[in-house]
Amino acid sequence: MSVTVTASSRSEIPDVRPEALVRMEDVGKVYPNGTVAVQQADLHVGEGEFLCFVGPSGCGKSTIFNMIAGLTDPTSGRLSVLGTSPKEARKRSELAFVFQEHTLLPWANLIDNVTMPLTLRGVPKKRRVEEGERVLELVGLKDYTKVLPRQLSGGMKMRVSIARALVSRPKLLLMDEPYGALDEITRQTLQDELLRIWQQDRAMSVLFITHNVFEAVYLSTRVVVMTPRPGKIADIVDIDVPFPRTDEYRSSPEFGNYVRQVSDVLKH
Numbered sequence: 662m663s664v665t666v667t668a669s670s671r672s673e674i675p676d677v678r679p680e681a682l683v684r685m686e687d688v689g690k691v692y693p694n695g696t697v698a699v700q701q702a703d704l705h706v707g708e709g710e711f712l713c714f715v716g717p718s719g720c721g722k723s724t725i726f727n728m729i730a731g732l733t734d735p736t737s738g739r740l741s742v743l744g745t746s747p748k749e750a751r752k753r754s755e756l757a758f759v760f761q762e763h764t765l766l767p768w769a770n771l772i773d774n775v776t777m778p779l780t781l782r783g784v785p786k787k788r789r790v791e792e793g794e795r796v797l798e799l800v801g802l803k804d805y806t807k808v809l810p811r812q813l814s815g816g817m818k819m820r821v822s823i824a825r826a827l828v829s830r831p832k833l834l835l836m837d838e839p840y841g842a843l844d845e846i847t848r849q850t851l852q853d854e855l856l857r858i859w860q861q862d863r864a865m866s867v868l869f870i871t872h873n874v875f876e877a878v879y880l881s882t883r884v885v886v887m888t889p890r891p892g893k894i895a896d897i898v899d900i901d902v903p904f905p906r907t908d909e910y911r912s913s914p915e916f917g918n919y920v921r922q923v924s925d926v927l928k929h
Contacts, residue, residue: 683704683705683729683740683866687738689735690724701893707866715872716886725892729833743833757831757835760822760839761837764822765825769810776789779793819851827858834865874927882899884897898919
């Protein structure tokens with residue numbers, strides 16, 4: 662099942678391949694006020710990929726993520742997520758979204774914050790606690806289960822948001838510029854932690870929005886470069902560097918070459 666909006670010229674789009682976690686075919690989004698946010702976007706995301714999206718502000722990156730998450734519908738083309746419609750994938754808790762703001766409940770401790778998705782699904786308390794402790798340990802906060810959000814730094818709050826997204830064991834994780842407000846040292850630390858978590862479960866794919874080309878090249882298996890509005894995919898740059906990646910990679914000629922390649926696409 663997929664979200665399909667059509668014009669007659671687009672009626673022969675091929676069926677979704679089962680190996681594609683996300684499949685976009687000629688997808689467009691026009692808002693009711695006439696703003697063309699996304700135009701003719703084609704993208705296939707396979708299992709275990711890490712894609713970063715870069716592009717100028719207002720180019721449609723967040724709109725693409727909102728369509729994939731089932732928060733808004735495309736106005737043209739065909740979009741399938743995990744072999745079904747985006748809304749159905751979200752209902753099945755097979756995808757999770759980390760927003761720019763941490764959106765934590767200020768009155769709830771960390772274990773209750775991270776297990777909120779399980780609470781809403783009626784999961785028994787014992788299992789909720791086990792899963793909550795598992796993901797808090799993953800993000801380095803296993804000793805903070807009873808702490809309130811106001812007692813945490815910005816970086817720690819973002820770790821809690823990531824833990825909450827991981828608690829349902831999603832197959833697809835969407836992250837919309839989650840590190841934009843953090844200092845560089847905290848940002849690099851969380852980049853390494855995110856890659857460590859992702860490498861532990863390579864069945865999960867990550868889609869990540871950033872305005873930082875250096876961050877995109879460090880994290881990605883592929884970098885999706887978008888044009889100014891109306892947002893189109895200008896190019897997809899393969900980052901052919903094995904994992905795990907280290908600080909040495911950040912200062913290597915290979916890293917610099919990829920940064921220049923992505924930057925050149927952005928400029929032109």
